Amino acid sequence: MNKAIIITGPSGAGKNTIADYLIGKFSFLNYSISATTRQPREGEVDKVDYYFITVPDFKTKIEKDEFIEWEMVYTDMFYGTLKSEINRIWAAGKAIVFVVDVIGAKDLKQYFGDSALSVFIKPPSLTELRQRIMKRRTEHIDALEERMRRAKVEIKMADVFDKILVNDDLDTVFGEADDLIADFFNKKIK
Numbered sequence: 001m002n003k004a005i006i007i008t009g010p011s012g013a014g015k016n017t018i019a020d021y022l023i024g025k026f027s028f029l030n031y032s033i034s035a036t037t038r039q040p041r042e043g044e045v046d047k048v049d050y051y052f053i054t055v056p057d058f059k060t061k062i063e064k065d066e067f068i069e070w071e072m073v074y075t076d077m078f079y080g081t082l083k084s085e086i087n088r089i090w091a092a093g094k095a096i097v098f099v100v101d102v103i104g105a106k107d108l109k110q111y112f113g114d115s116a117l118s119v120f121i122k123p124p125s126l127t128e129l130r131q132r133i134m135k136r137r138t139e140h141i142d143a144l145e146e147r148m149r150r151a152k153v154e155i156k157m158a159d160v161f162d163k164i165l166v167n168d169d170l171d172t173v174f175g176e177a178d179d180l181i182a183d184f185f186n187k188k189i190k
Ligand code: 5GP
Pocket: 009, 010, 011, 015, 034, 035, 038, 069, 070, 071, 073, 079, 080, 081, 099, 100, 101, 102, 103, 104, 105
């Protein structure tokens, strides 16, 4: 099948919720596990949620050209898509789901071209986004402000992606995501 779905948007917009929903529903989709240098949050598991690695390890992988794309998304926090993930997932006959920041998403879309559908998840408003990040309680207040600053820039880039989904009501957005998958994979799913 050799196809990919790229899910992007600001932190807290609901990218992972939507990706989890799609992967739970469609067994032909498989999550690309990114590498990161940030600390695991409570409940996150190494090699499931991310490959949690050190900054020196991350830099070695950059030197060895092991990433399709990588980004310092926040101060001293690196995130990247490993080439080995693509081989792993396509070799298993599955389609890949990437959940990445907007710059990574643009790079991936350029790399995969028409084989990938890029989807921007937009929060209903910045006020709502702030509430969601605060509710998640995973970030320090400084990190929250950095995420909000970045979100404003990211939202301005929404139009460069193939599709935009506004994540206001979850059931609605799940239905819209189903329709995108049906279209892109030419499948009947309802
Ligand atoms: P978080 O720390 O909330 O898990 O992720 C922070 C941001 O980094 C999110 O926007 C997330 O989608 C993005 N991200 C996760 N993995 C990657 C990756 O492999 N590449 C890029 N460019 N961004 C990523």
